[in-house]
Amino acid sequence: MAAYSLLMLPGDGIGPEVMRQVRRVIDWMGRRRDLEFTVSEGLVGGCAIDAYGVPLSDETMAQALAADAVLLGAVGGPKWDGVSFDKRPEAGLLRLRKEMELFANLRPAVVFDALVDASTLKPEVVRGLDIMIVRELTGGVYFGEPRGIEDLGNGVRRGVNTQVYTTPEIQRVARVAFELARKRGNKVCSCEKRNVMESGLLWNQDVTALHAAEYKDVELSHMLADAAAMQLVRNPKQFDVIVTDNLFGDILSDEAAMLTGSIGMLPSASLGAADASGRRKALYEPVHGSAPDIAGRDIANPIASLLSFGMALRYSFDRGEEADLLDRAVQNVLKGGMRTADIMSPGMARCSTSVMGDSILREL
Amino acid sequence: MAAYSLLMLPGDGIGPEVMRQVRRVIDWMGRRRDLEFTVSEGLVGGCAIDAYGVPLSDETMAQALAADAVLLGAVGGPKWDGVSFDKRPEAGLLRLRKEMELFANLRPAVVFDALVDASTLKPEVVRGLDIMIVRELTGGVYFGEPRGIEDLGNGVRRGVNTQVYTTPEIQRVARVAFELARKRGNKVCSCEKRNVMESGLLWNQDVTALHAAEYKDVELSHMLADAAAMQLVRNPKQFDVIVTDNLFGDILSDEAAMLTGSIGMLPSASLGAADASGRRKALYEPVHGSAPDIAGRDIANPIASLLSFGMALRYSFDRGEEADLLDRAVQNVLKGGMRTADIMSPGMARCSTSVMGDSILREL
Numbered sequence: 001m002a003a004y005s006l007l008m009l010p011g012d013g014i015g016p017e018v019m020r021q022v023r024r025v026i027d028w029m030g031r032r033r034d035l036e037f038t039v040s041e042g043l044v045g046g047c048a049i050d051a052y053g054v055p056l057s058d059e060t061m062a063q064a065l066a067a068d069a070v071l072l073g074a075v076g077g078p079k080w081d082g083v084s085f086d087k088r089p090e091a092g093l094l095r096l097r098k099e100m101e102l103f104a105n106l107r108p109a110v111v112f113d114a115l116v117d118a119s120t121l122k123p124e125v126v127r128g129l130d131i132m133i134v135r136e137l138t139g140g141v142y143f144g145e146p147r148g149i150e151d152l153g154n155g156v157r158r159g160v161n162t163q164v165y166t167t168p169e170i171q172r173v174a175r176v177a178f179e180l181a182r183k184r185g186n187k188v189c190s191c192e193k194r195n196v197m198e199s200g201l202l203w204n205q206d207v208t209a210l211h212a213a214e215y216k217d218v219e220l221s222h223m224l225a226d227a228a229a230m231q232l233v234r235n236p237k238q239f240d241v242i243v244t245d246n247l248f249g250d251i252l253s254d255e256a257a258m259l260t261g262s263i264g265m266l267p268s269a270s271l272g273a274a275d276a277s278g279r280r281k282a283l284y285e286p287v288h289g290s291a292p293d294i295a296g297r298d299i300a301n302p303i304a305s306l307l308s309f310g311m312a313l314r315y316s317f318d319r320g321e322e323a324d325l326l327d328r329a330v331q332n333v334l335k336g337g338m339r340t341a342d343i344m345s346p347g348m349a350r351c352s353t354s355v356m357g358d359s360i361l362r363e364l
Numbered sequence: 365m366a367a368y369s370l371l372m373l374p375g376d377g378i379g380p381e382v383m384r385q386v387r388r389v390i391d392w393m394g395r396r397r398d399l400e401f402t403v404s405e406g407l408v409g410g411c412a413i414d415a416y417g418v419p420l421s422d423e424t425m426a427q428a429l430a431a432d433a434v435l436l437g438a439v440g441g442p443k444w445d446g447v448s449f450d451k452r453p454e455a456g457l458l459r460l461r462k463e464m465e466l467f468a469n470l471r472p473a474v475v476f477d478a479l480v481d482a483s484t485l486k487p488e489v490v491r492g493l494d495i496m497i498v499r500e501l502t503g504g505v506y507f508g509e510p511r512g513i514e515d516l517g518n519g520v521r522r523g524v525n526t527q528v529y530t531t532p533e534i535q536r537v538a539r540v541a542f543e544l545a546r547k548r549g550n551k552v553c554s555c556e557k558r559n560v561m562e563s564g565l566l567w568n569q570d571v572t573a574l575h576a577a578e579y580k581d582v583e584l585s586h587m588l589a590d591a592a593a594m595q596l597v598r599n600p601k602q603f604d605v606i607v608t609d610n611l612f613g614d615i616l617s618d619e620a621a622m623l624t625g626s627i628g629m630l631p632s633a634s635l636g637a638a639d640a641s642g643r644r645k646a647l648y649e650p651v652h653g654s655a656p657d658i659a660g661r662d663i664a665n666p667i668a669s670l671l672s673f674g675m676a677l678r679y680s681f682d683r684g685e686e687a688d689l690l691d692r693a694v695q696n697v698l699k700g701g702m703r704t705a706d707i708m709s710p711g712m713a714r715c716s717t718s719v720m721g722d723s724i725l726r727e728l
């Protein structure tokens with residue numbers, strides 16, 4: 001069996017400490033489940049700025065393009081607030097997404113039974129919640145041209161960004177959503193602002209056309225993005241798969257993540273197109289950020305990063321069995337009462353990042 | 365005393381039936397509080413399409429520009445789904461906002477004591493919630509050029525919208541937010557995506573500069589729009605005034621509104637610049653939409669529209685005393701147990717739109 005190549009990019013803030021726990025699980029899989037990985041490491045974000053003056057070096061970019069999967073921690077922090085716009089830490093992540101053509105970002109918002117009470121929503125509203133948000137990740141206002149800030153003189157400036165989508169961009173991500181829905185609740189809700197934006201109208205029409213041509217068996221609905229922001233609060237369990245653009249996806253997936261009350265638990269996968277051999281470029285990262293305020297203190301929750309590796313097992317390596325093993329190990333440790341600070345509640349046992357890692361390894 | 369001119373635009377769906385209750389309160393104010401109004405009515409949205417073929421006629425537009433205040437119900441509905449993009453019902457509302465130059469949209473998200481349990485959030489998270497969202501309303505991606513859908517051939521199209529802001533546009537709405545904050549909790553949180561969009565970076569810098577120059581006494585913070593979508597769920601009471609752009613404001617204000625659990629209660633004001641005599645163009649409307657599914661059944665909640673008229677009393681006519689009267693009447697009716705269907709809960713008395721209007725008038 002050939003070894004899979006993994007590129008680990010721990011990044012900034014709590015990135016390195018949570019990724020250390022991931023590394024332990026990777027090694028365990030190598031030893032115990034006949035799954036061989038060759039692991040390399042690189043820098044992205046603020047730490048890459050400090051080392052190379054850019055948030056992602058060309059060498060690291062090349063390594064990412066060659067890897068079977070990239071595992072990312074988190075990027076950014078106040079330390080780099082003064083850095084110019086095109087060199088900021090986030091630019092490293094955006095370059096990875098764009099050059100790897102990771103157009104489909106899968107963000108599950110799942111409520112773990114043991115953590116229902118961590119939500120600020122009433123338990124009956126969120127118990128059993130299981131939404132999959134499919135966010136377009138390489139288009140829209142994140143990458144559209146023209147863009148920039150223009151000086152008009154007399155202290156007046158003008159800032160411009162461009163929201164742009166084409167039919168193929170819309171349909172390839174919608175396809176991912178429909179395929180996922182077939183393996184889940186068989187419902188897709190597509191969100192845009194077609195009542196205000198022509199790009200949203202096109203989104204709506206292209207999703208509708210693809211549905212009619214190829215996915216009539218899946219139930220499709222459309223919702224304005226503002227209405228979706230409401231409905232996520234009012235009755236989140238109405239949703240199965242949500243598909244939306246880059247910017248709405250950014251906001252709605254963060255909102256959905258917070259409904260669960262435990263954003264330190266949520267993984268994500270960013271996928272490219274399958275090549276002839278069925279292989280997709282892919283990057284996996286937790287939904288949470290770099291949390292600079294708690295970095296280096298061994299208190300961050302490593303579960304989102306661990307479950308992101310679980311998504312890698314599932315989507316990149318077709319090892320659903322190992323992914324299930326990891327999911328179950330996490331569930332059992334939670335059932336046992338182990339909690340990092342972010343999900344701590346009365347009566348549970350508070351533990352550090354590394355002790356959480358220990359417990360999950362023991363459970364495996 | 366000169367009479368104030370009010371233009372009522374009931375619009376579509378439940379608009380006409382809730383505005384009938386507003387009309388009763390206007391008449392009461394005229395009879396009992398020496399406040400003289402001359403009231404005219406017009407069409408906007410789908411009903412204007414049906415009557416004139418356009419969602420807002422030039423005559424109605426001229427009336428709106430001449431009025432001391434415009435009171436709007438709601439626009440839109442599935443009936444007009446097939447209408448072309450530039451003739452859709454929403455275009456009528458957008459034309460009003462643009463030509464009246466209503467750049468500042470004030471959207472309070474307030475939890476009424478009697479309705480804490482209507483929220484899907486835990487009572488301790490939302491009790492006493494009182495956020496004011498100030499949304500920029502005449503700029504950004506709603507109006508930016510170029511825009512449109514282009515046919516590239518072979519079934520491929522391209523949809524474009526443009527997000528654009530200039531320094532004066534940003535600073536005039538930020539000024540409204542700072543002024544409001546001074547009369548409330550003295551805190552402003554400005555939201556954008558400066559880590560991704562240059563227009564957001566400009567927003568951030570221009571708000572910061574205005575603050576340093578004129579509003580140092582107000583506490584200013586900045587939050588990414590995605591983080592704000594999270595924090596509204598996690599801990600909404602951290603916010604006092606939020607200022608943000610047109611699109612983020614659309615989404616975040618709807619999310620904030622739904623936190624209260626009773627969007628049928630929430631008013632809004634859209635204000636232009638003050639002229640030499642201190643008069644501002646202004647439009648008042650409920651946050652809720654036209655709810656076509658329940659239209660014509662006398663079950664909609666008229667309170668959001670009534671409180672919108674209350675905002676008119678406060679912001680357009682400087683009659684805080686009458687606005688307080690109306691607020692108190694609403695509070696008392698709620699305390700008495702009267703509830704329209706949308707805010708009904710066990711043990712309360714369910715009532716119709718018109719009976720809710722009766723009760724509030726009686727309370728006045």
Ligand SMILES: CC(C)[C@H](C(=O)O)[C@@H](O)C(=O)O
Pocket residue numbers: 090093094250559560590
């Ligand atoms: C870090 C930032 C560029 C990024 C985004 O806006 O996409 C983040 O918020 C995310 O959702 O992954």
Ligand SMILES: CC(C)[C@H](C(=O)O)[C@@H](O)C(=O)O
Pocket residue numbers: 195196226454457458614
């Ligand atoms: C009706 C629609 C054009 C409008 C908007 O998007 O601004 C509405 O959602 C609102 O928030 O007032």
